Amino acid sequence: MLQRSRQINYKTDRELERMRVAGRMVAEVHKLMQAMVAPGVTTGDLNEAAHAKMKEMGGIPSFLGYVVGGKAYPAVLCISIDDEVVHGIPGRCMYRGKLTPDRKLEEGQVVSIDCGVIYQGYHGDSAVTLPVGKVAPEVQELLTVCREALWAGIRKIRPGGKLSEVASAIEGEVRRRENEKTGRYGIVEEYVGHGIGTKLHEDPQVPNFCSPQLLRNDLVLKKGLVVAIEPMVNLGTHKTRTLADGWTVVTKDKKPSAHFEHTVAVTDDGFEVLTLREDGGATH
Ligand code: MF3
Numbered sequence: 001m002l003q004r005s006r007q008i009n010y011k012t013d014r015e016l017e018r019m020r021v022a023g024r025m026v027a028e029v030h031k032l033m034q035a036m037v038a039p040g041v042t043t044g045d046l047n048e049a050a051h052a053k054m055k056e057m058g059g060i061p062s063f064l065g066y067v068v069g070g071k072a073y074p075a076v077l078c079i080s081i082d083d084e085v086v087h088g089i090p091g092r093c094m095y096r097g098k099l100t101p102d103r104k105l106e107e108g109q110v111v112s113i114d115c116g117v118i119y120q121g122y123h124g125d126s127a128v129t130l131p132v133g134k135v136a137p138e139v140q141e142l143l144t145v146c147r148e149a150l151w152a153g154i155r156k157i158r159p160g161g162k163l164s165e166v167a168s169a170i171e172g173e174v175r176r177r178e179n180e181k182t183g184r185y186g187i188v189e190e191y192v193g194h195g196i197g198t199k200l201h202e203d204p205q206v207p208n209f210c211s212p213q214l215l216r217n218d219l220v221l222k223k224g225l226v227v228a229i230e231p232m233v234n235l236g237t238h239k240t241r242t243l244a245d246g247w248t249v250v251t252k253d254k255k256p257s258a259h260f261e262h263t264v265a266v267t268d269d270g271f272e273v274l275t276l277r278e279d280g281g282a283t284h
């Protein structure tokens with residue numbers, strides 16, 4: 001977490017052009033995923049369809065084979081159901097010499113789909129949590145809170161703005177939406193947003209809450225910076241643990257979690273969301 005120095009890659013207009021294409025491809029995959037998500041569909045079905053769609057568009061999956069802590073991620077998507085926060089592994093993927101177990105989506109679940117695509121060397125990264133059929137009202141509200149927190153953060157993006165303003169806006173939006181009925185939400189701290197470009201994860205880190213450490217190490221936003229903003233909000237505790245598969249992050253109290261993410265560029269006078277769906281059927 002401690003960042004003594006930061007190496008930030010500000011993108012030229014030429015680079016941004018490629019990142020726009022990567023972002024549009026991510027949005028197209030999400031459009032397909034939204035159309036497919038329903039009771040009975042399996043995580044393996046979604047992962048394979050996403051891979052086929054990327055190939056058809058001329059994109060490469062960002063996550064497949066991506067190495068974190070010496071382990072290569074075995075799938076195209078991260079699919080995290082209910083109490084799974086992030087990095088859930090879809091079914092029918094080869095991992096540790098075996099196929100991962102496939103799982104059918106069930107009515108009432110929430111499923112987070114995280115997707116990254118590379119186009120001409122540049123990454124786009126976006127996540128959305130979708131309801132499977134009808135879900136409990138407090139869980140539907142959790143999705144709204146997390147999506148609105150993402151957008152509260154996005155709206156702070158402009159040249160001269162600060163990273164701490166983005167983080168505070170995300171945290172503030174979650175807290176603003178709490179009441180007696182909802183109780184206190186957990187904002188995940190161990191996983192944060194990130195710069196993005198020729199690498200999936202670049203500097204700076206983009207936390208979803210403000211802290212003395214962030215204020216000490218704040219960053220003034222400049223045109224050409226591109227970040228993936230990705231709040232993870234839990235119905236209960238903010239605390240998480242990782243399952244024995246080495247990837248799947250779950251809430252400690254087994255309550256549901258939501259995750260929304262967009263890739264956003266700092267423009268001359270504000271922001272541009274590179275992973276926004278153009279068809280008007282925006283889910284996030
Ligand atoms: N959106 C996630 C992130 O930025 C996805 C990474 S999954 C990994 O961390 F497997 F590729 F690490």
Ligand code: CO
Binds near residue numbers: 125126194228230261
């Ligand atoms: Co990300």
